[in-house]
Amino acid sequence: MNSSQSLVREGILGAVHKNQPASRPMPHIPHFGLNDTNDLVALFSQGVARMAGEVITESGPDLDNFVRTRFPNAKVICSAVPECRGTIGPAQLGDWSEASKIDVSIVRSPMGVAETGSVLLSDLELQVNTIAFLSHDLVVLLDPTQIVRNIHDAYLHPHFKARPYSFLMTGPSGSADIGAITVHPAQGVKTLTVVLTADPGAK
Amino acid sequence: MSAVDQAKNAEAFLEDTVHEERLDKLLWMGRMRRDAAARQVPEWEELRTLASEIKEHTLSNLSEHLVEFEANATANGVTVHWARDAHEHNQIVYDLLTERNIPTLIKAKSMLTEECELRPFLEARDIRVIETDLGERIQQLDDQPPSHITGPCIHKTTKDVADLFAKNYGSDPNNEDPAYLAGVMRDNTRPEILNAHAGMTGANFVVAETGAIIVVTNEGNADLAANTPPLHIVSVGIEKLVPNMESLAVFIRLLTRSATGESITQYTSTFRGPRKGAAMHVVLVDNGRSARLGMEKFWPSLKCIRCAACMNTCPVYRRSGGLSYGSTYMGPIGIIMMPTADIRKYSELPFASTLNGSCTNVCPVKIDIHEQIYAWREVMEEKGQIQTVKKQAMKVADKVLSSPQLYQIATASVSTALKILPHFAIYNRLNAWGKHRDVPEAASETFHQWYPNHRLKGNEVLGL
């Protein structure tokens, strides 16, 4: 940090320190939802559907076939998972903007959230982050035993402390800015398909 | 510079019944959706209390948490900058771009950058700025500021947008379908995103413990702006800190439900560091926040998480339109924030309220908004911001109303009473009441006159 930035920094921190009110303690945050007995998979599926995503429970043994049938016009299929071959992998992308040529991306999420219908994704699963944004459609594989109850549980996931980039995705990209009517897509993917299938790599 | 005349702007907005009635209906629906979402969460009020307490802890230990964030972010490979005011912020952003010869910046929504007037600053220095948020882009094309914190163009009809896009993008002016219009925007913005060398986002929260920036969007445009180019710049106010991820969960559960009634937005993203070969810079901005932190009555306004629930429930906002406030932040939260930026320009805003208190009760972080609005009125008087004529009328009122003899003389005749009773005797808007309403009719005698002729008690002067 150069010396003028140092001065600015000291100035701001000094003003904040001088002005901040007398310290109040952090409250204890209870572990909400511990005793709820809802069916997590059902709750999760409702959440996804509410946000215009779709949950698939029977994709059949051949994922490539599933993708080709579901997206018959797709030419470029980018797979970041071993269960699916696709036409390319993220490693074949040079500049991250090249992901815009992808029709369908397939990735695996390490965690779903029942409360909201969200799936967790990070740079670890995506390898090239933009494959989840610049592609036209997105397929996310999720092991149904890896669905946690609520957001409190979700933020315990180690990704949030370890990965440079991680996000909770809930339904495909949308916007309600025009007339308060939600439309898809906005800038991101047009559809989100969550396929519930066991994680072959899970311990 | 004269004060923003919010009342006059509101009156003009009301003359357009199409836009006003539509805005009122849409935002009331937003309030109803918020209520429905809150009903789904049995611990809703407990979450509000927790959120308020977490923010109060954080703000009362802000210097420590800022240093903590800076250390953790730096360890993650992020460069942290500090800016005392809007100009310093704008200069830092400009320098980051010109050092790398970057002529175009794509950006996601950030109210802070509106506050700093970043776009005109950069555009005056030949840097193109492309908004990627649909509502912000619409407002950018129309050369208008956002009218609402979460829905920047909520005041526009689909026809307004169709006309605007036809003019700017050559699309079909007769196609008002929001899906079509969003598609037009996407087609026109995608090339800009792909060719950009720098992307800017704001931040909804800053997590001290993990050095993380949290951004929440429906479109995923923040993720696009941050991930596609090799330079990610974050502009964020110093008040956005939360201590850790555990506390973040409380806010994430409250934010979208308060804003739109959904349980969460489509993208809730955590940025902790750049990818290999790329750079991430965070600009921490003060711009009056540290000063507001020292204001005994008003520092709780810094708890705000920008959900706009207060605007959706505010009956005055819904009938005035967000642009009537002439300020970066509008509605109830705007009223209590803006006077710290310019007490003279925004001296009328605290009076754009009926003090009904609905805002305070929907605020997810329990800011005592309507009580701060009332407190600002007193400050305006102390700082001499109340118009002399109004103050004079009030002085007369106090003289009459503190003297039983003067009061009884004044109220003996209704026409004199009308001049004295402060509800009516406000500076030169003496006849304002009667513009849209009938004036109450005179009673033949006041209660005061009736009483001695019908009752015995209380006739005696109480030795005053």
Next chain:
Amino acid sequence: MEVALMIPCYIDVFYPQVGIATLELLERLGVDVVYPREQTCCGQPMANSGCYEEARATEEHCARVFGSFKYIVTPSGSCTHHIRNKFTAGADSPEKDNLTRNTYDLVEFLHDVLKVREFPWATFEHKVALHTSCSAIRGLNMASMTERVHDPVFSKPKALLSGVPGLQLVEFDRVDECCGFGGTFSATEEAVAAKMGYDKLAFMQKASPDYIVSSDMSCLMHLQGCARRQKQDIPFLHIAEILNGV
């Protein structure tokens, strides 16, 4: 039981019948009512305008006039809210302290102190749209508010009106949205205030009430002004008039 009757300035001048109904109702319920003739105003209009200093003399006078009474009752939620929660312009004194603690809105007094629930003399065979003021709801906790979705639903004025034979309460949308009076707001932002009033009337009228009733005459003054301008002749009554028997 002795009670001092506080009559808000605008009721004194424009709606003395509300003061009379309040007085008669309290007497009917066995209360010994005193009307201190030196009373003027609670200071709310000046204080709410930010003219804090210009409310001082009026508030101090109010404290002197009423400060020795054990109960002060007024047919106004907004005046009660001001006195109980915002009475800070005048100098501190034992009278001021006493006033702020012992002032009751009429509905509060009937519901919480006298605990009256039946008004058999007050038959009212009509449909009533009840408006409860923001001061009463959020300032005095006289009814639950729709923002707090998990709170039990209650309303003190409704509880009282349920004891009036033949009276039928009608339901309408946006029940606790502000009517637009807001004190001096109604003059300084009169276009918005009027639109809020017109809208509230429209929501009420959808339920086809015969009367519009409130425990705050200031709201009714504003709504009545809006109604008459729109050539609606629906009658307005203060709750005191109904409970006393019209």
